[in-house]
Amino acid sequence: GAVVSQHPSRVICKSGTSVKIECRSLDFQATTMFWYRQFPKQSLMLMATSNEGSKATYEQGVEKDKFLINHASLTLSTLTVTSAHPEDSSFYICSARLAGGIKLQETQYFGPGTRLLVL
Amino acid sequence: QKEVEQDPGPLSVPEGAIVSLNCTYSNSAFQYFMWYRQYSRKGPELLMYTYSSGNKEDGRFTAQVDKSSKYISLFIRDSQPSDSATYLCAMSTVDSSYKLIFGSGTRLLVRP
Numbered sequence: 001g002a003v004v005s006q007h008p009s010r011v012i013c014k015s016g017t018s019v020k021i022e023c024r025s026l027d028f029q030a031t032t033m034f035w036y037r038q039f040p041k042q043s044l045m046l047m048a049t050s051n052e053g054s055k056a057t058y059e060q061g062v063e064k065d066k067f068l069i070n071h072a073s074l075t076l077s078t079l080t081v082t083s084a085h086p087e088d089s090s091f092y093i094c095s096a097r098l099a100g101g102i103k104l105q106e107t108q109y110f111g112p113g114t115r116l117l118v119l
Numbered sequence: 120q121k122e123v124e125q126d127p128g129p130l131s132v133p134e135g136a137i138v139s140l141n142c143t144y145s146n147s148a149f150q151y152f153m154w155y156r157q158y159s160r161k162g163p164e165l166l167m168y169t170y171s172s173g174n175k176e177d178g179r180f181t182a183q184v185d186k187s188s189k190y191i192s193l194f195i196r197d198s199q200p201s202d203s204a205t206y207l208c209a210m211s212t213v214d215s216s217y218k219l220i221f222g223s224g225t226r227l228l229v230r231p
Contacts, residue, residue: 004162006162009160032217034217041127041223041224042223043121043123043207043220043221043222043223043224044163044207044209044219044221045221046218046219049217049218093162093163095162097217108165108217108219110155110162110163110164111162112160112161112162113160113161113162115160
């Protein structure tokens with residue numbers, strides 16, 4: 001099956017610093033990647049949709065200046081949490097859509113997630 | 120009111136039991152219904168996918184959708200300790216099929 005990786009798997013940072021999380025599709029090309037956030041015992045919440053070569057589309061309530069997304073290639077998307085604060089501590093998960101996939105639900109593959117802790 | 124409601128559990132069953140996991144939803148426009156399995160500290164893995172109403176079976180797993188009641192279920196037969204995980208339901212509309220609305224997940228523990 002298609003594999004999506006994320007790096008780092010866990011990061012601890014000080015308040016006010018920026019953190020970059022990478023999402024890679026290892027064995028397929030992904031025209032679209034999605035970034036989710038999951039708080040403990042809560043649902044995955046879609047933050048933004050990123051398409052290769054264009055600006056990301058953010059969901060309502062997600063600050064685009066705080067969560068910078070870059071999708072520079074068909075296999076890599078990055079999420080940068082700028083000026084992180086303790087309330088940004090969460091589990092960030094990306095997913096990638098197989099290029100040419102017809103049924104999204106069968107062709108969206110999730111990464112293992114990145115746990116961010118802001119002190 | 121959340122769009123998708125799911126009992127968080129935990130649900131503890133003995134090995135070999137039949138497990139029933141459920142979600143209710145409020146948006147009648149949902150047409151795609153998915154079940155994901157998520158192990159601790161891992162990303163979700165797609166288990167079952169159903170379009171509109173009806174049943175779908177895959178090995179030990181059966182997914183049911185009752186749109187009239189806005190209720191979906193996942194049944195696991197002959198449950199195994201390796202099935203211990205959090206099970207998330209997710210739904211989407213035809214117009215926004217990329218946008219998955221997730222339930223909060225039910226934690227399942229299958230005891231040997």
